[in-house]
Amino acid sequence: MKVTVVGAGAVGASCAEYIAIKNFASEVVLLDIKEGFAEGKAMDLMQTASLNGFDTKITGVTNDYSKTADSDVCVITSGIPRKPGMTREELIGINAGIVKTVSSSLIENSPNTIIIVVSNPMDTMTYLVHKTTSLPKNRIIGMGGALDSARFKYRLAEALEAPISDIDGMVIGGHSDTGMVPLTAHATRNSIKVSEFISEARLEQVKEDTKVGGATLTKLLGTSAWYAPGAAVSSMVQAIACDQKKMFPCSVLLDGEFGLKDLCIGVPVILGRNGIEKIVSIKLSDAEQKHMEQSAEGVKKTNALLEI
Numbered sequence: 001m002k003v004t005v006v007g008a009g010a011v012g013a014s015c016a017e018y019i020a021i022k023n024f025a026s027e028v029v030l031l032d033i034k035e036g037f038a039e040g041k042a043m044d045l046m047q048t049a050s051l052n053g054f055d056t057k058i059t060g061v062t063n064d065y066s067k068t069a070d071s072d073v074c075v076i077t078s079g080i081p082r083k084p085g086m087t088r089e090e091l092i093g094i095n096a097g098i099v100k101t102v103s104s105s106l107i108e109n110s111p112n113t114i115i116i117v118v119s120n121p122m123d124t125m126t127y128l129v130h131k132t133t134s135l136p137k138n139r140i141i142g143m144g145g146a147l148d149s150a151r152f153k154y155r156l157a158e159a160l161e162a163p164i165s166d167i168d169g170m171v172i173g174g175h176s177d178t179g180m181v182p183l184t185a186h187a188t189r190n191s192i193k194v195s196e197f198i199s200e201a202r203l204e205q206v207k208e209d210t211k212v213g214g215a216t217l218t219k220l221l222g223t224s225a226w227y228a229p230g231a232a233v234s235s236m237v238q239a240i241a242c243d244q245k246k247m248f249p250c251s252v253l254l255d256g257e258f259g260l261k262d263l264c265i266g267v268p269v270i271l272g273r274n275g276i277e278k279i280v281s282i283k284l285s286d287a288e289q290k291h292m293e294q295s296a297e298g299v300k301k302t303n304a305l306l307e308i
């Protein structure tokens with residue numbers, strides 16, 4: 001299994017590190033436009049191999065796509081992150097051009113690859129890859145829901161004063177401060193609904209904290225987060241590489257599912273060797289469906305800014 005990660009910055013390097021530590025890929029190629037940067041990150045990471053006990057070979061290249069040839073999975077993290085006070089949508093002006101060029105160069109060298117889009121605004125960047133390449137829709141996947149769900153579980157565990165391993169929950173919808181739809185009614189602690197343990201008001205607070213999870217970290221860090229994003233991507237790559245058929249909320253092109261079409265937005269999917277093996281339709285309450293439709297409107301508004 002060969003994986004390429006474009007962008008050797010905070011998220012790209014974290015992603016390469018987690019993939020290597022999980023030890024399922026034979027090779028990870030890190031590519032960046034900044035001269036020598038990916039080479040340096042790759043060398044530093046390789047010097048952790050004997051300490052962390054992995055055999056994955058990580059190489060770094062400066063904009064040389066020939067080295068990415070025949071990648072099974074390509075992850076796009078290239079682009080600018082937001083600063084405190086900004087929204088993800090404000091990044092579209094710079095990131096759309098980067099994602100368009102990068103995805104076309106990747107596909108030229110790996111026509112059978114599966115692409116995972118991370119750069120923000122992620123749902124719109126995923127849609128852009130659909131619109132500007134000829135990859136089949138099962139092979140273009142946006143990462144947002146896996147991360148947002150991890151943050152949701154963290155917040156639920158905090159509220160319930162429970163270990164995170166006891167908690168299950170999922171966030172669907174757009175990967176934006178207002179667009180996320182944390183499925184509070186479906187969340188459980190060891191199969192018991194979380195509403196049995198905390199008040200409605202506390203659960204509402206968990207929901208709000210989850211939705212602004214990225215903004216909260218951006219305010220603390222001065223730039224956006226990287227550990228959980230890298231870990232989330234690595235879990236998705238592993239599910240594909242190892243054909244795990246695991247369920248993750250991912251941003252995928254919808255054609256009528258959840259009553260939505262012609263946009264990419266987070267819904268539960270099964271990930272395996274073919275990328276998106278299946279979109280999982282679940283019954284939403286009226287309030288959740290309404291929130292999902294509002295979220296879709298927001299994503300479509302951002303999509304309309306694309307020059308395609």
Ligand SMILES: NC(=O)c1ccc[n+]([C@@H]2O[C@H](COP(=O)([O-])OP(=O)(O)OC[C@H]3O[C@@H](n4cnc5c(N)ncnc54)[C@H](O)[C@@H]3O)[C@@H](O)[C@H]2O)c1
Nearest residue numbers: 007009010011032033078079080081118119120122143229
């Ligand atoms: N979807 C998510 O859940 C999620 C999570 C975290 C971050 N992000 C997004 O991921 C992106 C990267 O964030 P980061 O913190 O790693 O930023 P960063 O600035 O640390 O790294 C970005 C890297 O991309 C490189 N780059 C820029 N243009 C390039 C090009 N044309 N080709 C190759 N490399 C190029 C830069 O040189 C830089 O090293 C941002 O857009 C951020 O908003 C998304």
Ligand SMILES: O=C(O)C[C@H](O)C(=O)O
Nearest residue numbers: 082088120214215224225
């Ligand atoms: O918050 C951001 O801008 C980065 C990313 O989308 C995140 O959720 O951490």
